[in-house]
Amino acid sequence: MANLISKRKLADALRYRSNIISLSEESEDDEVLAIEPPKKRTRSTSPVPRTVRNPSSASATNNGSRHGGPNGTYNSYRSPPSPPRHTTPVQPSANQTQKLSPWGKRSPYAHRMKESKLPQNSAPETIPRSSTQRLISVDIPSKNVPFRPSQGPASPTHTTPKQVTNTKPRIEVVVSPSRRLLDSFRGHKPEPIQRRRKNMLKELKKGPIAALKNPQEARELFGSCFQDFNRPKSDDVHEQRMKELASKKARKVTRTKLPSDQGLDLSMRKLGLGGELVHPAEAAQQILTSRFEEYMNPPLTFVNDVNERRLNGKFQFVDRYVFSCPGIKTAPPSTNYGCDCLSCHSSECLCFRKDWKDEATGQKYTKQVRTYTRRSDGLVVLSEEYIDRELDPSARHFEITECNELCRCGPGCYNRVVGNGRTLPLEIFETANCGFGVRSTKNIAKGQFIDLYLGEVITEEELRNREDAAAEDEPSYIYTMDWFGGDSYHIDGKNFGSAMRFANHSCNPNTRSFIVQIHKGDKRVYYLPFFAIKDIAAGTEITIDYKSKDDDDHLNAEAIAGVESGDADLADGLIRCHCGEKNCRKFLWKPGVKARRRKRKPE
């Protein structure tokens, strides 16, 4: 019965005995080899292997066969092929012969290893002396030259038992050694990285000791995740303290003894969050503000020197209307038109012309309304006459119509103030009595454009839904676009808006909203910009008057009377005004969001 040992072990054995085997670099497999003394080969039922018609088919047909195995005289597949003895219609090519074993990749005798109960780790000592004595010893001409034993067949022919008995007893070995084996003959080579990795990983699964013992190796095998293993131990007392607290032995340590801020800070630093601790809500606000700043030029900033209050996290700054409500229709661009001026002049330009009809008499009127004017320093502001008329309750009021993209004048035209966007830096800040307010860090000239009132454009139906859902004491951020009459849309600045959404009320305001139309055909979606109606020094709060002329002034009169007479019912629920102006009306409005809705209607 064949004694089977692995190639590696055989190689070791042979090296140990200074005996020779032939080597091939073809296979990476550590195949099991047969060492079969000639005497015992007679036991084989079929000393001649099956006919190998075609090496590839041989591989398939013979693989795993218990019978018809080799007779123990196969040579290296590097041996020059010779015609098989048995009828072989297809001659295997030299190439094929090199690559294929008659058994295929693995010897069918491999399983016998288990049956034979041969010790698995058959080191050189496990080979019986009698066997080794029968080995033929041949010198290797050169380490790297493939070697074929000088005795025995030169090709994979199959010797008969008779032939064997005529020769000296010997063991012939067919070896298809692995590259590793060859390397071991050539000299020491480092273990492949995959194997080293596998071995260390096995150790690491048990614990980090392997990596701690050999950090260099760990880093080499697993990269930067082990870079801290050879880091000198930190003498940071807090880190030490944290470790103590984390260990089971340190249960006696009171966690409260650890300064929480430092401990937390350490954890944050370890997580790479580092630096100052920031409340999540504040962080969210900072992100919102900083994001807005990124595309806002000039800047929009936030400061609070009074308390810890921050902007509501749900609020988002926008620089245009938000059309989130279904059913909103804007006029198509095709309905827009522009002027033909190369250089617009308020006395001639179509955009400055206002047409109206007297409802009582039916008479039509046309007027060139001088809305904007360019100052000597180049700043474009509202004209004095326009501001005066708009502030005069008895006068006819006119909207501003700016030049648009269809006008022949270029972007430098002075009739493009709101269309060119905000130019002043604005700052949201905490006021003394009215919550957040807005101011500019620059002086503002009378008539200068400050900012648009922006928000979601919503329908009347949506407004009613929102008002019904709102609490009675909730601030209102609604402006109604009813300048041209008819069904109106509303601007809700609660969740989305501009800096003007933070403008507080004053009974003596320094700004006012005006009506600006850029799309000349759109009577429902226009703009509500705020302009200074007096010079405003840098840092002064920008204020507006929440109440329009047609609001219920009698409410204030009644409330004031009620407060003065001690009638609590009359004053009940009214929101007190904190503007502090001499002409203060004392109350903002009556509770109830509908009562608070601010309007601008044509006079």
Ligand SMILES: C[S@@+](CC[C@H](N)C(=O)[O-])C[C@H]1O[C@@H](n2cnc3c(N)ncnc32)[C@H](O)[C@@H]1O
């Ligand atoms: C449009 S918000 C203005 C921004 C607001 N201050 C904030 O902190 O968000 C309107 C609210 O501001 C407050 N407010 C504005 N002007 C006020 C005034 N003159 N007196 C008292 N409260 C005022 C009221 O609570 C009102 O409901």
